Amino acid sequence: MKNKSLVSINDYTKEEQLRILELAKEFEKQPVQTILQDHVIASLFFEPSTRTRLSFESAVNRLGGKVVGFSEASNTSVKKGESLRDTILTIANYSDLIVMRNPIEGSARFASEISSVPIINAGDGANQHPTQTLLDLYSILKTQGTLDNLEVAMVGDLKYGRTIHSLVIALCNFNTTFHLVSPVELKLPSSVKMHIKEKQLAYHQYTDMEEVIPKADLLYMTRIQRERFSDPLEYERIKNAYNLHRDMIGQTKENFRVLHPLPRVSEININVDDSPKAYYFEQALNGVFVRQALIASILGLK
């Protein structure tokens, strides 16, 4: 995987993804190392995303690397009208690897084609966010001991949620049974369902989440955004219908866990947080190890 940019989750084969997860395990055991001490990582956040940026920067810092870059575009040359092409060509000279988040869809693919150093896509608009997918896979592997043959329930905005789309596509390599819970207007798009059908995997669609919880190994919750609804009353109704609280997970399987990419709004009640079945905060921490594994592997250090 040396020098191989990661723009979309499908850029890496199943074997390459598993290799990253394997490496992430090593970094989890020993997250503080000096392997990046001779390296400079550019962290270019054209739009703010504190959580993702800090996770990357923490990953680099704990391995002894230096970070250059910006956390929003407002006081950079970008604001002065510099093209993405020029920004990337310039910054590639100053760094060994570029981590980029940019609200323009396809910007990361374009950057990977013109840059002399590899690119990690940390989110390009509504398109892709592959390191989130890798950390989700790592969290699933850790909590279930396997990625194969799981019953995975996904709840919320399945239409616009890119996290869901990439995770569905990635899980299609592992014989997953999908339980898709969403309001009718936010169902999984056919372009994503196409991947499930191609692999001839089972999927079921629901509008009510309570009936899927006892069957599930994993419950992957996502946020439903107000701006998806033209009718505010409809939003209120749906928001209340997809609210997980503690007594709903009493009768679940032993290995059952609740995941969420965070930040949450009201879809998981805080009374779930101290349940042993809540895993979303650990999930976020896993992001650091997965990003360490990815960076080390792209730079050819592992």
Add this chain to the structure above:
Amino acid sequence: MNNKKVTELKVSAIENGTVIDHIPSNAVFQVIRILKLERFENMVLFATNLESKKYGTKGIIKVSGKYFAPEELNKISLVAPHASVIEIHDFQVKNKTVVETPDKIRGIVKCFNPNCITNIEEVPAIFTVVDKDDIRLKCHYCEKITTRNTIEFR
């Protein structure tokens, strides 16, 4: 009657050039644009809403003194998937082919996603044709699907 037919042939026949037949009536102007015939200097004849046994109605374009490379002609398959192409030399039919939809489309189609890098910076749009019958083009950059309903030509 006979005389009239002869006159018609004279008007529409070309000595050397290309005849593109079986174009859907509503796609004739799009084909003209794709092949950049509006800026062409030789004679171009076209007709639309002609009767067709196969398709109800059809359009036809005749371009004088010009032969097209297959890659060029295959672009029109996006709007005229069943178009047939006839090369005329000295009023004689020399070569008859049917257009084929290519696997990749470069430069001619605009990505329908306004937030795509190809619509924001100088980046040529590239698509993979994921469905040739129903025309579904997956953008190489933003990965969104441009369809027959959202297709726009540059």
